[in-house]
Amino acid sequence: MLDQTLPAVLVNILENDREPEEVFSALMPALGEVLQSDRCFLYLRDPHTRVGKVSYCWCRSPEFPEIFDADWKPEPESLAKEDPLFAAALRTEPSIFVEDVETASPAVVNKAFEHKTFGHRALIHAHLCFEGQLWGILQPCVFNQPRVWNDFDRFVISQVTEKITPLAVAYMKSAKI
Structure with missing residues (x-):
């Protein structure tokens, strides 16, 4: 990952002094295009109340x-037991890059849960963590085929999550829940 830089479209969104809502709205389609994803969404949550929602979502196509x-x-009490990806996020583990839901380890992915809830084939489960708590999950994904997430994809996610985590925290602290 030497000499990698974020594409200008992402820099323009992330470097300008904008309100979180404006950044998140602009980021979903831009990140989806940069990562050549089919869908990109942002789940935001209050780690103290365990209440959250997906407020920002972009899809490449209506299909x-x-x-x-x-x-x-409120998040279902059983969610961390049912979804190993969510459990890892709650433990503030590093983001997880799933190349194929169909062949991933059951310790990492609950295939039945992913099929029922999301329907994607490959995904990035990017964790927005601050001070030992999960504030959100950014999830670009692809449908219909596996996807190898390369070094550039990993670099982009690393940079984007670093820049939007403070925005997610600020957004949630000001949210009227």
Whole structure:
């Protein structure tokens, strides 16, 4: 990952002094295009109340299901047991790059849960963590085929999550839940 830089489209979104809502709205389609994803969404949550929602979602085509929550809702008590990716996020582990839901280890991915809830084939489960707590999950994904996430993809996610985590925290601290 030597001499990598973020594409200008992402720098323009992330480096300007904008409100979190404006950044998140602009980021989903730009990141989806940069990573050549089919869908990109952002789940934001309050780690103290365990209430969250997907407020920002972009899909490359109407054939891909949009994920969006109109209202804030409590996370199911069983979620961390049912979804190993979410459990890893709660433990503030590094972001997880799943190349193929169909062949991933059950310790990493609950294939049945992913099929039922999201329908994607490959994904990045990018964790927005601050001070030992999970504030959000950024999730670019692809449908219909596996995807090898290369060094550039990993670099982009690393840089983007670093820059949007403070925005996610600020957004959630000011959210009227």
